[in-house]
Amino acid sequence: MRRGRTVLEIVVKSSVIGLGCLLWGVAGSAWAETADAKVLDQPPKGFFVNLTLAEGYKESLDSYQTERFKPVNPATTFKADVEAVYMVFDLLPRENPAHVIGQLFQVTGEGGADEKLLQEEAAYLTTAQESGFLVFPRPKGGWVPGEYKVKIHIGEKVTDASQIGTLRFKIVS
Structure with a gap:
């Protein structure tokens, strides 16, 4: 009887430990997804020396x-x-050419929960080029007052893994 009870205790303890590890993993994964989303919703760090939104540029x-x-x-x-x-920027020196892609979204909905893609612009910079810009012209219907954001991607095309940050701006009357 003692041996049967010991085996049962081991099975119960193992199940509790396994369940705890499973819950810990799920919680950690949810936290990581939240942290990643917060990082992507901020200006990128590490790739750009300077990154600014402006009304124009000069050479x-x-x-x-x-x-x-x-x-x-x-x-x-x-x-x-x-x-x-x-979007005017300077890049850190690098060994490979860079594709910088900007997606312009109009932020709508309660708390900016929804977004509407307005434009996508791209620049290809050779290794000799350390400065560039993207132009987001006024939409055909004009700028609607409100919040906008530019999702910044690095790579030849936009993927879930290519976004490195976001810049936000407002249009006022």
Whole structure:
């Protein structure tokens, strides 16, 4: 009888430990997904030296005669009559060319829960190019006052794994 009870205790303890590990894994996975979503909803870190939204850009040459783009009238709030919103950036030096893709969304719904894709723009930068920009022209119907965001992706095409961050801006009347 003693031996039967010991085996039963071991089975119960093992089941409890297994259930605990399963719950811990599920909770950890949910936490990681939440943390990843929060990271992707912030400006990217580590790939860009400078990253700015602006009303335009100007070209200049650095000391090595390399073309650089500088933001003109940088902002996070733009008037509805702005012709375009520019994402102007400088990249860290790298060994491979870079594809930078920006997806412009209009944020709608309660608390910004919904988003509508308006445009997708891309820039291809060779290893010699460390500066670039994306242009998001005013939509055909005009800018609707409200919140917008640009999801930033690295790679030849947009995938679930290519997004590295988000920039947000507002359009006002």
